Amino acid sequence: xxxxxxxxxxxxxxxxxxxxxxxxxxxxxxxxxxxxxxxxxxxxxxxxxxxxxxxxxxxxxxxxxxxxxxxxxxxxxxxxxxxxxxxxxxxxxxxxxxxxxxxxxxxxxxxxxxxxxxxxxxxxxxxxxxxxxxxxxxxxxxxxxxxxxxxxxxxxxxxxxxxxxxxxxxxxxxxxxxxxxxxxxxxxxxxxxxxxxxxxxxxxxxxxxxxxxxxxxxxxxxxxxxxxxxxxxxxxxxxxxxxxxxxxxxxxxxxxxxxxxxxxxxxxxxxxxxxxxxxxxxxxxxxxxxxxxxxxxxxxxxxxxxxxxxxxxxxxxxxxxxxxxxxxxxxxxxx
Numbered sequence: 001x002x003x004x005x006x007x008x009x010x011x012x013x014x015x016x017x018x019x020x021x022x023x024x025x026x027x028x029x030x031x032x033x034x035x036x037x038x039x040x041x042x043x044x045x046x047x048x049x050x051x052x053x054x055x056x057x058x059x060x061x062x063x064x065x066x067x068x069x070x071x072x073x074x075x076x077x078x079x080x081x082x083x084x085x086x087x088x089x090x091x092x093x094x095x096x097x098x099x100x101x102x103x104x105x106x107x108x109x110x111x112x113x114x115x116x117x118x119x120x121x122x123x124x125x126x127x128x129x130x131x132x133x134x135x136x137x138x139x140x141x142x143x144x145x146x147x148x149x150x151x152x153x154x155x156x157x158x159x160x161x162x163x164x165x166x167x168x169x170x171x172x173x174x175x176x177x178x179x180x181x182x183x184x185x186x187x188x189x190x191x192x193x194x195x196x197x198x199x200x201x202x203x204x205x206x207x208x209x210x211x212x213x214x215x216x217x218x219x220x221x222x223x224x225x226x227x228x229x230x231x232x233x234x235x236x237x238x239x240x241x242x243x244x245x246x247x248x249x250x251x252x253x254x255x256x257x258x259x260x261x262x263x264x265x266x267x268x269x270x271x272x273x274x275x276x277x278x279x280x281x282x283x284x285x286x287x288x289x290x291x292x293x294x295x296x297x298x299x300x301x302x303x304x305x306x307x308x309x310x311x312x313x314x315x316x317x318x319x320x321x322x323x324x325x326x327x328x329x330x331x332x333x334x335x
Contacts, residue, residue, distance in 0.1 A: 015286035026064035066190035075288025078262025091262035099159035100131020101252035260318025
């Protein structure tokens with residue numbers, strides 16, 4: 001008798017096929033549709049003088065690869081945050097982590113306009129950490145501030161504050177046009193060089209997330225249980241939040257702030273595979289990757305031939321999802 005394939009394994013086996021299909025669709029369709037034969041030519045015999053080949057290799061391919069990476073990174077970040085905080089509403093965009101990245105990047109682009117891509121990525125890391133520290137620091141000062149809804153409210157207020165300061169500074173110094181990229185999440189501006197720069201950081205972040213996945217499963221059951229089983233909860237939380245900072249930071253550095261991926265995907269995956277983070281982390285990564293890439297394709301046709309910002313598409317799904325969670329599980333702890 002053949003052994004039945006588990007849901008997590010099924011997701012991980014099917015996801016590469018779906019990713020390839022998503023990549024093909026993303027390359028073929030957009031403001032200018034490209035024939036499949038031209039796509040084959042671009043990969044097999046690239047001609048630098050051919051405009052279609054240039055669009056494929058320097059625009060659409062980096063764009064879909066960037067979407068896959070960002071979707072995976074944000075989904076894993078959200079899963080880690082929900083596991084560590086045991087908060088159903090935790091995600092980088094809601095807890096001020098993404099906004100912190102944009103804030104610090106904005107400051108450096110104002111005062112150090114010649115900043116390199118690598119430096120901006122490091123700035124994005126620093127900003128992610130600042131956003132997280134502000135949110136959790138304020139929450140620790142408020143009575144019952146770590147409850148799901150209150151922490152989400154504090155994170156939203158922190159994010160709004162950081163965004164407002166960033167917008168005010170960029171307007172005052174007349175550079176708002178230059179940094180609009182970080183607010184409008186323009187995936188089409190992702191370049192091959194920028195993707196190459198973030199790869200080492202991405203590898204570190206994903207390996208760290210997988211390495212602590214079993215510990216997050218135990219921690220998500222409650223800190224008392226975790227301590228009783230001999231876990232060093234402080235170390236696990238530090239590694240988890242450092243991983244969130246890295247993955248969120250490189251996501252913002254690649255394409256600006258994109259909301260709700262880290263909220264929607266972990267919940268969907270948890271519903272499908274259960275509460276074991278050994279499976280939640282990798283399944284969130286592949287599911288988030290495919291989800292954001294598909295959202296990017298949809299964004300091209302909502303207002304065809306003009307593109308709709310990807311953040312609008314994710315928000316159309318994410319806002320109702322957030323309200324549903326706040327209504328049904330907002331007063332509960334995850335796990």
